[in-house]
Amino acid sequence: MLIVKKFGGTSVANKERIFNVAKRCIEDYREGHQVVVVLSAMGKQTDVLLDMAKDINPKAHKRELDMLLTTGEQTSVALMAMAMDSLGVPAVSLNAFQVAMHTTSDYGNARLRKIDAKRIRYELDNRRIVVITGFQGINKYNDYTTLGRGGSDTTAVALAAALNADACEIYTDVDGVFTADPRVVPNARKLSEITYDEMLELASLGAGVLHNRSVEMAKKYGVQLVVRSSLNTNEGTVVKEDNKMEKMLVSGVATDKNVVHFAVEGLENKPGVAFKLFHHLANHNVNVDMILQSVEHGESQDISFTVTEDMADIAMETLERHGDTSLKCDNIKMVKDVAKVSIVGAGMMSNPGVAAKMFEALYDAGINIRQISTSEIRVSVLIDEKYAEPAAQAVHDAFSLEE
Amino acid sequence: MLIVKKFGGTSVANKERIFNVAKRCIEDYREGHQVVVVLSAMGKQTDVLLDMAKDINPKAHKRELDMLLTTGEQTSVALMAMAMDSLGVPAVSLNAFQVAMHTTSDYGNARLRKIDAKRIRYELDNRRIVVITGFQGINKYNDYTTLGRGGSDTTAVALAAALNADACEIYTDVDGVFTADPRVVPNARKLSEITYDEMLELASLGAGVLHNRSVEMAKKYGVQLVVRSSLNTNEGTVVKEDNKMEKMLVSGVATDKNVVHFAVEGLENKPGVAFKLFHHLANHNVNVDMILQSVEHGESQDISFTVTEDMADIAMETLERHGDTSLKCDNIKMVKDVAKVSIVGAGMMSNPGVAAKMFEALYDAGINIRQISTSEIRVSVLIDEKYAEPAAQAVHDAFSLEE
Numbered sequence: 001m002l003i004v005k006k007f008g009g010t011s012v013a014n015k016e017r018i019f020n021v022a023k024r025c026i027e028d029y030r031e032g033h034q035v036v037v038v039l040s041a042m043g044k045q046t047d048v049l050l051d052m053a054k055d056i057n058p059k060a061h062k063r064e065l066d067m068l069l070t071t072g073e074q075t076s077v078a079l080m081a082m083a084m085d086s087l088g089v090p091a092v093s094l095n096a097f098q099v100a101m102h103t104t105s106d107y108g109n110a111r112l113r114k115i116d117a118k119r120i121r122y123e124l125d126n127r128r129i130v131v132i133t134g135f136q137g138i139n140k141y142n143d144y145t146t147l148g149r150g151g152s153d154t155t156a157v158a159l160a161a162a163l164n165a166d167a168c169e170i171y172t173d174v175d176g177v178f179t180a181d182p183r184v185v186p187n188a189r190k191l192s193e194i195t196y197d198e199m200l201e202l203a204s205l206g207a208g209v210l211h212n213r214s215v216e217m218a219k220k221y222g223v224q225l226v227v228r229s230s231l232n233t234n235e236g237t238v239v240k241e242d243n244k245m246e247k248m249l250v251s252g253v254a255t256d257k258n259v260v261h262f263a264v265e266g267l268e269n270k271p272g273v274a275f276k277l278f279h280h281l282a283n284h285n286v287n288v289d290m291i292l293q294s295v296e297h298g299e300s301q302d303i304s305f306t307v308t309e310d311m312a313d314i315a316m317e318t319l320e321r322h323g324d325t326s327l328k329c330d331n332i333k334m335v336k337d338v339a340k341v342s343i344v345g346a347g348m349m350s351n352p353g354v355a356a357k358m359f360e361a362l363y364d365a366g367i368n369i370r371q372i373s374t375s376e377i378r379v380s381v382l383i384d385e386k387y388a389e390p391a392a393q394a395v396h397d398a399f400s401l402e403e
Numbered sequence: 404m405l406i407v408k409k410f411g412g413t414s415v416a417n418k419e420r421i422f423n424v425a426k427r428c429i430e431d432y433r434e435g436h437q438v439v440v441v442l443s444a445m446g447k448q449t450d451v452l453l454d455m456a457k458d459i460n461p462k463a464h465k466r467e468l469d470m471l472l473t474t475g476e477q478t479s480v481a482l483m484a485m486a487m488d489s490l491g492v493p494a495v496s497l498n499a500f501q502v503a504m505h506t507t508s509d510y511g512n513a514r515l516r517k518i519d520a521k522r523i524r525y526e527l528d529n530r531r532i533v534v535i536t537g538f539q540g541i542n543k544y545n546d547y548t549t550l551g552r553g554g555s556d557t558t559a560v561a562l563a564a565a566l567n568a569d570a571c572e573i574y575t576d577v578d579g580v581f582t583a584d585p586r587v588v589p590n591a592r593k594l595s596e597i598t599y600d601e602m603l604e605l606a607s608l609g610a611g612v613l614h615n616r617s618v619e620m621a622k623k624y625g626v627q628l629v630v631r632s633s634l635n636t637n638e639g640t641v642v643k644e645d646n647k648m649e650k651m652l653v654s655g656v657a658t659d660k661n662v663v664h665f666a667v668e669g670l671e672n673k674p675g676v677a678f679k680l681f682h683h684l685a686n687h688n689v690n691v692d693m694i695l696q697s698v699e700h701g702e703s704q705d706i707s708f709t710v711t712e713d714m715a716d717i718a719m720e721t722l723e724r725h726g727d728t729s730l731k732c733d734n735i736k737m738v739k740d741v742a743k744v745s746i747v748g749a750g751m752m753s754n755p756g757v758a759a760k761m762f763e764a765l766y767d768a769g770i771n772i773r774q775i776s777t778s779e780i781r782v783s784v785l786i787d788e789k790y791a792e793p794a795a796q797a798v799h800d801a802f803s804l805e806e
Binding site: 015018049052053055056057059060061063064065067068070071074075077078079081082083085086092093095097098119142143 | 452456466468478480481495498545
């Protein structure tokens with residue numbers, strides 16, 4: 001078997017943990033498997049480097065930031081190869097140049113385009129464990145790029161696809177994907193399987209185990225993922241295509257407090273207003289979620305939506321700047337203490353009444369719903385932040401997810 | 404003009420120093436010159452990385468050590484480019500892959516083979532300062548290599564040769580090359596010029612301003628060097644070919660305490676004995692200096708030589724192991740508290756009596772000479788370590804080097 005194993009920064013934060021990971025990889029190697037390991041930078045090293053850069057130049061060019069950041073993973077992989085070697089197993093570290101890992105040109109947020117498998121194959125054929133820098137690539141100018149948040153997961157999935165790997169294991173600090181955040185819902189249960197689409201919804205809802213881009217890529221190339229803990233040998237959660245899986249009505253409940261609600265009131269009731277509003281926000285890179293356009297009432301209408309907390313100030317500024325001139329609205333309201341609670345399930349599509357059951361559970365718990373948004377396999381509600389935990393618990397109970 | 408400027412680790416050890424270097428480079432840039440900057444890793448970063456590696460695997464493979472170490476210079480160059488950018492000057496950092504800087508395959512001690520000038524030229528033509536990682540290269544396997552001690556100086560000289568630069572400035576923490584170490588001989592004088600050959604002798608004698616390999620390369624490719632301080636704007640010392648230079652009888656006095664003296668006594672007086680002895684030492688990578696083979700006395704002979712301090716134990720071990728069997732000597736003596744004092748001067752070749760004058764000065768100072776060795780432009784004597792300073796001063800005075 002050819003196995004790709006990805007470990008995050010906390011898993012390689014110090015000598016002891018590096019050796020733990022090394023031993024874990026060596027077990028597979030000794031069973032005769034070919035092992036490719038993808039690593040992030042050690043612990044908080046990426047943040048340390050970002051702080052160094054900020055201290056020198058708060059507006060540093062992203063090209064140079066990527067040049068700096070890529071040293072982080074290179075350090076991890078070199079040390080890991082040394083650790084494996086000291087345990088008697090030949091290992092070789094490779095960076096984005098050596099693989100090579102080609103990406104688009106966007107510094108800080110590049111996308112993988114093509115991975116050369118030749119060097120990796122050569123090293124595997126010589127019975128070496130191959131330790132590869134996650135998160136980084138090179139663009140057509142031969143400059144380093146980085147893949148943005150969750151980049152190392154994406155590297156692992158892309159490698160698994162390029163190498164046609166038999167398994168792609170994403171190691172994290174939790175046991176797998178749960179029906180809800182166990183810190184929020186104590187009786188949350190670990191899922192043994194989940195579909196790509198469910199995982200995508202959960203990831204975008206802030207469940208945070210896997211980044212969206214890596215799941216999208218896994219889906220696109222049919223790479224079966226296993227999310228499991230680097231701290232124990234528990235089974236983990238398999239993320240795969242849904243055709244062979246019994247479809248769960250609801251797979252999980254996600255809670256997201258990183259939400260700010262905006263209401264733009266008294267907008268002119270004429271075509272193009274909504275376009276203008278979201279166009280201004282998009283120009284300032286503000287990602288918008290849960291859009292609701294009110295039923296018109298006479299001359300004016302209201303539009304409300306949510307953004308993430310880090311975008312709230314930019315969104316407010318943008319709206320205020322254009323509020324008088326191009327938008328012509330009466331009032332802009334921002335509410336920060338809101339939360340989004342969502343249920344996700346591939347079986348939802350063919351089962352009406354799921355949303356109603358969720359709303360009923362919240363009503364029974366005395367929780368008011370501010371806004372609703374849905375996709376084919378997801379229902380999200382916006383509620384007051386203080387009710388986030390009881391809401392998640394109530395919905396979890398209503399669908400008996402602990403069973 | 405195209406100027407290559409090299410700054411060592413102490414010159415980029417922190418934010419303040421990085422900006423000092425940046426400003427210094429920008430001055431040349433603003434005068435219209437093309438500027439290439441070669442940097443070492445920040446401060447003691449290389450040692451920090453070596454310690455990390457040692458902690459993980461004391462016998463780490465050199466290939467992985469180089470993979471680790473090269474992150475040091477990459478960090479410096481990225482931060483430097485950011486600093487220049489924040490001062491309003493466009494800069495781009497390049498590592499060994501990006502240049503590319505091709506070397507032999509020897510990890511940890513590679514030699515530069517070929518530098519591609521294309522990318523550098525492109526960046527210079529676009530009026531950017533180009534900041535390049537010193538000390539590192541890539542070999543034919545596409546793996547990182549490092550150039551060993553003084554590697555960044557070598558990188559700078561090689562770049563100056565490849566780019567046909569008009570100047571190659573090596574910045575250090577002293578004002579240039581002196582007639583003697585100013586800490587040893589207080590009235591030592593800074594030389595305005597020195598030949599490659601003199602510099603080579605001084606470098607190998609531990610004067611330490613420039614590494615031998617960089618001087619050898621400068622001589623080979625006719626790259627005129629300037630050694631000057633990064634702390635002030637003093638003129639520095641020009642290192643160049645001697646044909647247009649007035650030849651100094653003696654350019655400088657070098658003191659080297661990193662010397663251990665060995666005497667192997669009572670060796671069989673037959674052919675091949677010296678060969679055997681030095682062959683054993685060479686097999687253990689022990690570099691030998693100041694060899695003296697005694698006049699034979701009957702059946703036996705003595706051979707004495709010096710090694711550097713870090714090699715003393717290995718040398719002793721090797722000699723003891725072979726002392727009885729293949730060498731058949733009576734006795735091995737090791738003396739650690741010795742020092743080598745040397746005079747260097749290109750004018751020596753055509754001026755007899757220089758050595759005699761040196762010996763006289765030492766005799767007048769009451770200093771006993773243990774051993775003598777000479778080259779065309781150098782005379783070295785081995786003396787007791789405690790006399791190193793007065794010997795250097797006496798010789799310096801005898802040749803009136805302070806004038």
